[in-house]
Amino acid sequence: MMTVIRKDMKTGKYFFVLDIGRDPMTGKRKQLKRRGFNSKREAKLALAKLQLEVSKEKELSLFKLPFQKYLSQWFEAKKIKLKPSTIQNYEEQIRYNIVPYIGDVRMDEFSESIIQTYIQKLHKGRKLSPATIRAAYGIVAEVLYKASQKGILNKSMLDDISLPRMPKKLRVWTADEMLLFLDAPRRVLNLTRHFIGFSISAQTGMRMGEVLGLRWSDIDFEGKRIFIRQTLSKIGEDSLYGFVDEGKTNAALRVVYVPDALLSSLRVHREHIIRERAVMADEYLPYDLVVCTKNGNWVHPNNFRRAFKVTVQQLGIPEIRLHDLRHTHATFLMENKVNPKIIQERLGHKNVTVTLNTYSHVLPSMQLEAAGTFDELFKSSDHSGDQ
Structure with a gap:
């Protein structure tokens, strides 16, 4: 003014x-x-x-300025371009993994030593996973880099920070193991009612929160696609769960196309839900959820994970985490030569680099195949020269 x-x-x-x-x-x-x-x-x-x-x-x-004050100002501006569920993730990282450790450090006091000590506290003190530590540090580094652009500190202090290594190999199923898992309805007598959720994750790569927030109104059966409009996420400071909108317009939504086999399973499951809704009448909750309890309520993630573990044990296939269904989906697509850009869009990664880095374990075999393609080219060239 x-x-x-x-x-x-x-x-x-x-x-x-x-x-x-x-x-x-x-x-x-x-x-x-x-x-x-x-x-x-x-x-x-x-x-x-x-x-x-x-x-x-x-x-x-x-x-x-104390770091937490500077961080707060940065976060308010950053929120404009973040999805609601991402904002929630940032808030948790800031509240639990950043502010308690370096929130009171003055901006002009930061050094490589302070940052490295902070990383050590998360790693050895809190024993957080490498992925969580890297996520927390990613926020801290972005804020400090912004501060360096204003001349508040020297960004070179970020150059040699040591972070815990990420596990090199993801735990994924082979194609045969995946087929065996998807055939569970014919193999397991007392199959969990939540199996449809596992099937969705395996065949679309959707995250657990996205699966648990999926409504029937989000599924376009004719267009063979799912719109990811809401997720089940932690809300508030008490680790309570609730629904978070993922976008207000169709342009902001992620769309995942689904195979006919999954659509068929969803139709069968929908008939089951309709019958339950009729029995419960007014007691049935109006959430319109695909994966739900008998009265239509949302399923707690811990219960969902437990049901998955039991199902895997019943089938006798290698145990993996529920989140590894998403990795299995992406790995399968990679191995079958699906364009990484398409995989990135299905998974909802920020950019294709994230996808390629996450599933780099598939790349060596693809590199060998690429080299083999050139071998075939030269072989055919040799034969044509003999004629």
């Missing part, structure tokens, strides 16, 4: 009020008023000098 120099009609003197924004420590708006100038020119010179002083003071105040 432009500062206007005005004349006090009672005294004949000039004055101005300079709005310097909100105090980064208190969040309160601050204004500076100066009066008593004999001419407008004199007031202009005083205003320019004060603006320069305020600018320098703001720079110094950023240097002294």
Whole structure:
């Protein structure tokens, strides 16, 4: 907002009020008023000098700002381009894995040693998984990098930070093991009612929260596709679960095309749900969920994971985590030469680089096949030269 120099009609003197924004420590708006100038020119010179002083003071105040204050300002701006479920993930990382450890560190106090000690506390003290530590550090590094662009600190301190290694090999099923798992309805006598959710994850690569938040209204049977409009996620500070919208417009939604076999299973499951709804009548909850309890309520992730583990044990196939169904889906597509860009879109990765890095274990065999393709080319070339 432009500062206007005005004349006090009672005294004949000039004055101005300079709005310097909100105090980064208190969040309160601050204004500076100066009066008593004999001419407008004199007031202009005083205003320019004060603006320069305020600018320098703001720079110094950023240097002294606690990290959690700077982080809070950065996060408010960042939220604009994040999905609701991602915002929830960021909030959990900030609340539990960042602020308790480095929230009070002043921006000008950061060093490679402080950051490395922070990583060690998460790794050896909290014993967090490498993926969780990397996610937390990713937020910290982005904030510090932004600060370095404003000259608050030197970004070179981030160059040699050591992070725990990620497991090199994902646990995935072979194609035969996957087929055996999907054939569970014919092989397991007391099959869990939640099996349809496992089947969805295996055949679409959807995340657990996306599967547990899936509604019948999100499925286009004619178009053979699923719209991911909401997820079941942790909400609030008490680790309670609830539904989070994933997008307000169709353009913002992820769309996953599904095979006919899955559509057939979904139709059978829908008939079962319709019968349950009729029996429960008014007691049936109106969530419209595909994976649900007998009264239509959402399924707790812990119960969903337990049911998956029991099913795998009943089938006698190698035990993997529920999330590994997603990895198995992606690996299967990679091995069958599906374009990585298509896999990225199905999985909802930020970009194709994430997809390629995550499933790099498939690439060596693809590299060998690529080399073999050239061998075949040269062989055919040799034969044509003999004729």
